[in-house]
């Protein structure tokens with residue numbers, strides 16, 4: 636513990652002003668190695684107080700679990716002048732049911748999402764949360780942090796894309812706006828200064844879901860490819876998203892429609908192995924396509940071996956994910 640730290644109550648929220656030059660201790664008790672890091676840490680109790688703190692300090696950066704943010708600080712990529720910690724905001728740490736949807740707080744930890752009661756609700760998201768990082772990262776890392784970091788390897792992201800989830804963004808003056816997660820991930824819409832991700836709205840589909848991830852190593856690791864697949868029996872749909880192979884999750888829409896048309900939705904819902912394999916190949920070819928043929932009519936280029944390997948991995952993950960969802 637940094638001996639020079641002190642905590643001061645300020646108006647409606649608590650502010651901890653920390654001078655951590657000696658030890659480099661950062662937010663949320665995480666140790667940073669950034670030399671001469673000196674910053675103000677504000678710890679609001681509500682989403683609107685957090686927005687107000689960010690609006691009052693435009694240079695401040697929000698921090699939830701700190702697993703991504705502190706890694707960036709430690710790597711010297713970020714020197715935040717001030718931090719607004721989201722860890723005390725109880726309204727965003729749980730979830731509730733709302734009109735056939737689940738409203739998930741941005742502060743839900745990956746560990747909490749991996750528990751059986753959450754898995755009964757949204758099995759695909761629970762599987763992704765369980766697959767993300769080692770236990771200490773899952774204990775601190777949050778859904779909101781995973782979304783805002785938007786890393787290609789973010790494990791919850793393909794599931795949210797397949798579920799067609801939306802995010803509810805809190806802004807100044809108590810403002811709220813709701814946008815598709817995919818818009819945020821694609822950069823079609825951005826968080827404005829002072830805005831925070833408050834909640835994630837996910838439809839409750841009451842049907843099997845699967846998330847599978849390849850890491851290229853044993854034990855926890857970042858995805859080299861991942862596949863999320865959800866069944867939507869009410870709309871007779873199969874929705875699939877492939878993660879880690881591009882900057883954002885990819886939806887193979889034609890493959891989804893093709894395979895949904897093969898399923899006997901009122902019957903057994905099974906598919907022959909050849910159809911599962913064809914679906915895997917369809918998904919993989921859509922996400923990792925062959926190079927475009929040269930305009931001069933010469934011999935078309937072939938995919939490099941690494942891309943071919945990745946395509947085979949995606950095909951296997953998609954085939955298995957569909958097989959699991961239909962079994």
Ligand SMILES: Cc1cc2nc3c(=O)[nH]c(=O)nc-3n(C[C@H](O)[C@H](O)[C@H](O)COP(=O)(O)OP(=O)(O)OC[C@H]3O[C@@H](n4cnc5c(N)ncnc54)[C@H](O)[C@@H]3O)c2cc1C
Pocket residue numbers: 696697698699700701702703704705706721741742745766767768769772775776777778779780781782783784788789790791830831832833856857858
């Ligand atoms: C060793 C290690 C292994 C990891 N392995 C995986 C893995 O396998 N899979 C995976 O998906 N991730 C992995 N991660 C990444 C990380 O744990 C996740 O992305 C995590 O979900 C981030 O959440 P956080 O609360 O820690 O985010 P933070 O680090 O607190 O924040 C991340 C970013 O989001 C912003 N932010 C946070 N919350 C909000 C909000 N509510 N509104 C607006 N902005 C916000 C912050 O300002 C920051 O820019 C790993 C990280 C580490 C260190």
